[in-house]
Amino acid sequence: MSVVRRRFLQGTAVATGAALLPAGIAHAAEPVTLTAEGITLVGQSDGSVLVKDAAGTGRLLLTHFMIKDSVLGQQRTYGGTPAQITLPDGRPALKVTYTLGSGAPGITVTGTFDVSAHRAHLKWEVAGSSTLTPTGFMFGRTAQGTGASESYEALTLWEKDARGGIPYEVNAGAAYVESWPDATAFLCLSATTPSYTSATWVHSPGTAAGATGAVTEADLVLGTMRARGAGTVAAGRPLGVEVWTDEAFNLYRTAGQPMTLKAQVVNGAGTDRPVTLNWWARDFAGTKIGGGSVTRTVAAGTAWDAAFTLPAPSQGIVFTEVEAVAGSDTALARTNLTVLPDFAYKAGEESMFGLANYPWLLKPNEDAVLGLLKTLGVKRIRIAYAGAPGIDTATLDAHGIVHNVELSGIPLGGTAEQIAAWADTNVAKAIDAQAQYFEVANEVNQPWMSGRGADVYVRDGLRQVTDRLTAAGSKMKVMNAGLGGMDHIWTANFHAAGGWDLIDAFTIHPGRGNFTADYAPPVEEWTLGSTGSYWNFLGALRKARELVDTYGGNKELWLSEAYAPTKPNSWWHDTYRHAAENVLLSLALAKSEGVRGVNWYQLHDSVISHPQSADPTNVEYHCGMMLRDTSAKPSLLAYATAARVLDQATFVRPLVFADPDIKGLLFTTPDGPVSILWSRKDGYVLNTDHGDDAWYASPEPWTDTWATKTTVVAHSGTVAGTVTVLNCIGQQSTLSAAGGKVTLTLDGAPRIYYGLAANPDWK
Secondary structure: OOOHHHHHHHHHHHHHHHHHHOOOOOOOOOEEEEEEOEEEEEOOOOEEEEEOOOOOOEEEEEEEEEEEOOOEEEHHHHHHHEEEEEEOOOEEEEEOOOOOOOOOOOOEEEEEEEEEEEEEEEEEEEOOOEEEEEHEEEEEEEOOOOOEEEEEEEEEEEEEOOOOOOEEEEEEEEEEEEEEEEEEEEEOOOOOOHHHOOOOOEEOOOEEOOOEEEEEEEEEEEEOOOOOHHHHHOOOOOEEEEEEOOOOHHHOOOOOOOEEEEEEEEEEOOOOOHHHHHEEEEEOOOOOEEEEEEEEOOOOOOOEEEEEEEOOOOEEEEEEEEEEEEOOEEEEEEEEEEEOOOOOOHHHOOOOOEOOOOOOOOOOOHHHHHHHHHHHHHEOOOOOOOOOOOOOHHHHHHOOOOOOOEEEOOOOOOOHHHHHHHHHHHHHHHHHOOOOOOOOOOOOOOOOOOOHHHHHHHHHHHHHHHHHHOOOOOOOOEEEEEEEEOOHHHHHHHHHOOHHHHOOEEEEEOOEEEEEEOOOOOHHHHOOOOOOOOOOOOHHHHHHHHHHHHHHOOEEEEEEEOOOOOOOOOOOOHHHHHHHHHHHHHHHHHHHHHEEEEOOOOOOEEEEEEEEEEEEOOHHHHHOEEEOOEEEHHHHHHHHHHHOOOOOOEEEEEEEEOOOOEEEEEEEEOOOOEEEEEEEEOEEOOOOOOOOOOOOOOOOOOOOOOOEEEEEEEEEEOOOOEEEOOOOOOOOOEEEEEOOOEEEEEHHHHEEEEEEEOOOOOO
């Protein structure tokens, strides 16, 4: 929800309440107090609940509750009466019977609040209406004192599938963190939409309770622990652990620099007990480069912080895990540490490297994200305009990052007024953004390969945009709606409808299944469906190039979305290691086919409506080059490696060795010839040992799955000397040449070679 929408909601609620506020409300009840270790609740005579810390300082005031009803709309409480009650388990609790206005006849709202060490459980019960909309419930809160601020934190847990595979994160709710210089409070909920939360109201969806009722529950934790630790206490889990570093993105710059992995374990049990932390760190080859165990007694409801230090490699990634063990209880957490030195990119606006989605998750801050984009060589953002999420256009301009727009929602087949309104609004938005390119909508070619709707799209969308840009005297370039896959049937209809003459650039989204990036089956053999071979990269790219050349007009070729999704334990998607290999190879192949721009989808795992909430089943969530916690996947290093190697590269030709399974691309660069080589002895299909269902035990990211290693003799650039080799994440090694030749060992992973001859495949 936008700020404007939040203000509208607050204003509507207050205005409605003022009109319907019951007259003569009396608050005769005396305050009711509940206390447990580290926390006190005071039910006040006006129905609010004051939360105090161990020192008796008021930290948070729980004020009102707002219901939503499909007939009555939003209705809030206006005061209430506190009383002390006894719960079924014999513990005392605070009950507040709230008062509503005349706009909510027959509806009752009751709050029940109880306390345990450092924690209050909050429950609101609503009854009396068969038309309640619990998804819209909210409660009011006000921070007490000065210097308070609020932030949102997604809560997650790491889990392992009993069948094997790699661990993955699952959603464990969310927390609104209220911070003071000397204290922290965590409002933990199982579900919430942060864009619906405002300075007055916390979005707190309820669940149905019978035909005419609903219940909302939340937990409030006071303590100095981190948000996920508070989530452990709030949920009553016996043990929790979180890992992080103090470096943005866990990214380090210099070899030998100390990398400090921090861990916090929380004892959520009711008694003090010894907890053991077991940790390890492995490099990209799987070598264990750190690890150990440490034990400490942790008091009930409290946290223990530990730290482990490793030296940074020259470039690369370190996979880490920390497991907490207390008796039969365990909890684990993972994160990745990376080392990527700075690099001076020189291609400028000639660069093809971009991002497809907004860089909207500005964690830890905007400056850090901008710095990361520069480190990676990102020179283009697909979507940026006034009001869009993420970094504003002026800031992107100031940092030399070019921005386009993609704007959807064309009312295809609508009235002339609807069509004109859409075009007027969005052309004005694109012009105001000073976008270089306007991508007119997104993936309108559905159902795939049906050819439907191309003529309507040209008539109601594309032509409306180009006419208005021409009338405005704009030089902005125009792209078609990026196609889902290389839909040549839709494209033929698009051409027949006159669309080809209206665009400056033709763009596709070559999705890819469990195939290597260089898999290019003949178009006539493509199969459709969710796991069809239609979803291939190089075959789609070559067909797009063929159409651009055939239809003419000197159109640019773009990939406005490109992907390497890493959905865990899924055979149709890349493993973390395969993703890195395919990122590098996809970008090199795009360069070889003359692609003008590649916008990678996307920077980090997340969905914009629930930032950093884990979503293990959503494929789109797993398209990031960083994990949910913004630590790098190997894909991030592969992207940076490609951007650095290909920054000023020019494609020369494919390399053709005597062995037809040996593949390669030759480029020229200011640093001399560059060869990218790989083998297809093990084929083009990945994860071939999968079963009949979608689940697949993904190997760990340090596991090399290429079984066949092939020796190849290539010609070196000198009679005797050194050949430099980079793997897919940019780690460097050397080989020695002799007699003008060098022996290479190749497999399915692409490698980059400096120091080979300009004709390394010479017969």
